[in-house]
Amino acid sequence: MATILTHPVVPLTLGLILGQKRLPWPLVLTGMLTAILPDLDVIAFKLGIAYESAFGHRGFSHSIVFAMLIATRASIFHTRLRSSILVCWLFIAFATISHGLLDALTTGGLGVEFFWPLTEQRYFFPVQFIEVSPIGVNRFLTARGWRVIQSELLTVWLPCGLLLLSVKLAAYFSSSRKSS
Numbered sequence: 468m469a470t471i472l473t474h475p476v477v478p479l480t481l482g483l484i485l486g487q488k489r490l491p492w493p494l495v496l497t498g499m500l501t502a503i504l505p506d507l508d509v510i511a512f513k514l515g516i517a518y519e520s521a522f523g524h525r526g527f528s529h530s531i532v533f534a535m536l537i538a539t540r541a542s543i544f545h546t547r548l549r550s551s552i553l554v555c556w557l558f559i560a561f562a563t564i565s566h567g568l569l570d571a572l573t574t575g576g577l578g579v580e581f582f583w584p585l586t587e588q589r590y591f592f593p594v595q596f597i598e599v600s601p602i603g604v605n606r607f608l609t610a611r612g613w614r615v616i617q618s619e620l621l622t623v624w625l626p627c628g629l630l631l632l633s634v635k636l637a638a639y640f641s642s643s644r645k646s647s
Contacts, residue, residue: 470600471506473619474569475499478562480627484634490558491549498562501537505529505566509602519577521587524602525570530583534563569623575599597622 475498482495490498505528511520518524527533538560541548545555567579571592576599578589598618601611 470615470619471503472616473623474502474506474566476624476627477565477569478502478558480631481558481561483631489554494548494550494555494558497541497548498558501541501559501563502566504537504563505533512602521580521583525567525576525578525589526580526587527583529567529570529579529581531564531581532583534560534567537563569597571595572622573597573599 478495478498478501482490482492482498505525508522508524508526508528511523511526512518516523521527538556541559542552542556545552548555550558567581570576571579571581571590572595573591574595574597578591580587580589582588596618598615600615601609606612
């Protein structure tokens, strides 16, 4: 998996690109939380549920259906999130499924059950470049954990930062040209 520190970066980046008028901060913060939510499935290990089970790690909680259910639930609170139902649903669904998309880019594990309940098949993307994170705080606070953070900074944080910078610079130069 990518780490709990990196999953929120994707919805945060989108929120910063689109701005508060389109994606208000309460909605962005909720999206950042729902981007982490699928990893609550690690509780399955404590319950004796096997990793490869549909209810194990990277199983149903990483699926498109799960993201849609979370988005539907969050949309009930769209007024508190200062958004329309549609924008709320789309953003929360995107934020939640972004978790599985990042995990499918990692170098380890059993893959992601994107299409549960239609199939329990797990998938990776053809190219996997994010170093898989160890599960558990003790394992994470090691040299391997530091390598994972470095990998995520390079492969997720940096591209998101460059995308944000590019969009903001393009908007700035576009507006300065119009005012000239």
